[in-house]
Amino acid sequence: MSIRHGLLALLEQGPRYGSQLRTEFESRTGSTWPLNVGQVYTTLARLERDGLVAPGGEDEAGHTLYAITDAGRTELHEWYERPVDRTSPPRDELSIKLAMAIGTPGVDIRAVIQAQRSATIKAMQDYTRLKAQALAAIESGRAQERDDVAWLLVLEQLIFQTEAEARWLDHSESRLVRLSVTADRRATAVPAAHKNQTAAPADTQAAPTTAPRRRL
Structure with missing residues (x-):
């Protein structure tokens, strides 16, 4: 499950901070895949490193906001258009x-x-x-x-x-x-085949021989 692209999808709707992203992600998926704040901020740091998000200032409460970049929007829409790869299925x-x-x-x-x-x-x-x-x-x-x-x-x-x-x-x-x-x-x-093989020689020995013809 792509947390990376899930966060980009939420950020496309506007700047958000880490715990807000976690809450909205879990609300959208019904908490099927719960996230912790550390996981969210680690992913945001990687997205920022890759130029897909950028700091977007702070809100009134002092939370650091993140905003999606143009490169992030391109990455997100390519993800929407790209089929999920099944050649390497996840371990079950x-x-x-x-x-x-x-x-x-x-x-x-x-x-x-x-x-x-x-x-x-x-x-x-x-x-x-x-x-x-x-x-x-x-x-x-x-x-x-x-x-x-x-x-x-x-x-x-x-x-x-x-x-x-x-x-x-x-x-x-x-x-x-x-x-x-x-x-x-x-x-x-x-065992049945083995029994038949061992019985064969006895049957051969018991078989009558043909008597020689008398010469006239």
């Missing part, structure tokens, strides 16, 4: 956990899958409940519609993710069952 802890659990002595991978499935379904239910609340807020006009719509989109993406994760867990469990059955069949087939 669940995928790594299942990959490492396979074949590890003492680990019941089906139990791992079942525990994760329960947690995933609960998360999906929680997101669905929050989605209903966001929709109700939008329809009633109780809060800022822009932030509620942004939060709604984030929630729906999270719902789709958890639905896909639940399907993947079901698929993984089915895959493991099929592979286990295949391995068992191979294991039982080997």
